[in-house]
Amino acid sequence: MRQPNELILDMQQGNEASFSTLYTMYSEAIHGIIYSIVLDNDVAQEVLQDVFVKIWDNSKSYDVNKGRFFTWILNIARNTAIDHTRSKAFKNQRKNLSTTNFVDILSSSDSLNKKVNAIGIEKFVKALKPVCIKIIDYLYFKGYTQVDAAKELEMPLGTLKTRNRNCINxxxxxxLG
Structure with missing residues (x-):
């Protein structure tokens, strides 16, 4: 099997087969991240397709020496999903949800374990302090801004930023250790 960096370099040269292989390797984990933000499988599939179009279109901007490919595509996915949830169409769709869907969203919105399993770091996140688990859940899995997360967690913005940095470290x- 070819190494991811080799596939990435081939994709950057326009090799569709390498892009397809990368899609197969990463789409499930990326879908999990997107779903944890949009909370709708159909919307998550749409956003996933948008994310991989962005990856293809912007592949030349990725530098193997500047960071992991997964981190790069994770940021694209997260930002695309958050942008989608802020769109007028998404907000209007949410206003028209039936109560059954609303109950499903409420019951799944705190399922941090499923979300972290999607990218394989559950055991690491569970080992963090409870406050870190909450901060990471709000900022990275629920798509909250730092301002909104600080309000939700009832802590000053500066405190949230410092704790987030410490938790991520x-x-x-x-x-890595």
Whole structure:
């Protein structure tokens, strides 16, 4: 099997087969991240397609030496999903939800375990302090802005930013250490 960096370089040269292989490798995890933000499978599929179009269109901007490919596409996916939830069409669709769908959304909105499983870091996140788990859930899995997360967690914005940085550093140490 070819290595991801080799596939990435081929994709950057316009190789559709390499792009297809990368899609197969990463689409499930990326879909999980998107779903955790939009909370609708059909919308998540749409956003997933948009994300991979962006990856293809912007592939030359990715530099293997500047960071992991997964982190790069994860940021594209997260930003695209958040942008989608802020769109007028998405907000209007949410206003028209039936109560059954609303109950489903409420019951799934706190399912951090499913979300973290999608990218394989559940055991690392579970080992963090409870406050870190909450911060990471709001900022990275629910798509909250730092301002909104600070309000939701009832803490000053500066405190949230500092704790987020510390939590991410702890997570990084666990994953890479």
């Amino acid at each position: 702890s997570l990084r140490t666990m994953v």
